[in-house]
Amino acid sequence: MAAAESYPEELRYHEEHDWARIEGDEALLGITWFAADSLGELVHFEPPEAGSSVTKDQSYGEVESVKAVSDVIAPLSGEVLEVNRQVVDAPETVNEEPYGNGWLVRIRLTDPGEADALLDASAYRQLLASQ
């Protein structure tokens, strides 16, 4: 079952509909409920390789539904520590739990200060409302 719309307060958001859960010098990255809902049920996640680096505002992977392909944009820069194999094997996990088991990658931050430029949940909700 697809999740109900939500944007948790504890996350930081990128305007390209990506989120970051920052914990110390690491972060989990994923796509927002809005992104997952717009695409429809995900059927493929093309992940980056563990050990590769991701750059804020740039694509680090692709997600695909039956009808569409979308780049996944990194909200923060870092090194990929782990790819979520559960999403590689069962991409629909992203629709079911976009902020829980549907995370995409875990990274070590190379520039934690970048987080200051991200949106909080209410600013992201405002962005969605204005679109």
Place this chain on the structure above:
Amino acid sequence: MPTPETLQHTPLHDRHVALGARMVPFAGWEMPVQYGGVIPEHRAVRTDAGVFDVSHMGELEVEGPHARELLQAALSNDLDRLATGEAQYTLLTNEAAGIIDDLIVYRTGEHAYLLVVNASNRGPAYDWLKDREIRGSDVRDVSEDCALLAVQGPRALERLGLAPAKPFTFGESSIDGVEVMVNRTGYTGEEGCELLCMSEDAARLWDAVLERGVVPCGLGARDTLRLEVCYPLHGNDIGPETDAISAGLGWACALDKEFEGVDVLRRVKADGPESRLVAFVMEDKAIPRHGMPIEGGGEVTSGSHSPMLEIGIGMGYVPAAQAKPGTELTIDVRGRPRRARVVKKPIYKRED
């Protein structure tokens, strides 16, 4: 591209919006691409029954004592094999054997035929036939008067209370008081029918079908269903630049009769086509998409995720030497080489 304001609406547009469908532009029409989701809709058709509004498709009537003569010279299949009450898949071809449209022709009377054509080819098909009208034949575009619902799936006829009948036959019936032409045809590889009714009755018919537990399905599922069973999509897999033999549609061409482009088809058949439209499944985790290059000089013409097989599947033209089932292909998926394997059509077949 037409702006949203100029997109045409089928008589069921309000119904789709009320059901929360995601509406998209398609061939000049605003059409539902999905209601609940492509995958559940697809599975409903494979396991039970789904209904598609395909009222955007065109209907041409060709009538008169010389209607047969006109159509026999324009269409690839042999019209003489068709009795009243029967239908046939056929191609409208040009002088070079290019495919102007693929369509189903219904023989509605001794001297009367109905052609159901693709939405995007309604104009070209009508113009082509109108230009070739002969005395004693009359071509009319009656699309505006008609609505068409495809009710497809193993339980489609049962849910509608219709008796089973042979594929490619049709008859008159009535569903909740709506007069319909029931055609045992479809584009999903499942049993079922296509219901043709007057535009003003469309909403009543749609409601009656949904009340019988049939799941509303959008163009997204229609595309994945037809791809699993390798029905070509005009504009993707076939078109004015491709011929029927290379596309694997030789079975719909009566090469022993005369029609536009038949000489070209006879030659292609005798020499063997240079490239062939093949079906393939992905061996690597990837989803092929329309336009992706295939190593060795081919191209993907249709590609998607298969909801039944849960892998990437597609069709594409490859050099004839690469067309045999079992041949490994390499597809360029946005710069990444991904392995695929040619398979026999159809890609998906129900296990009985």
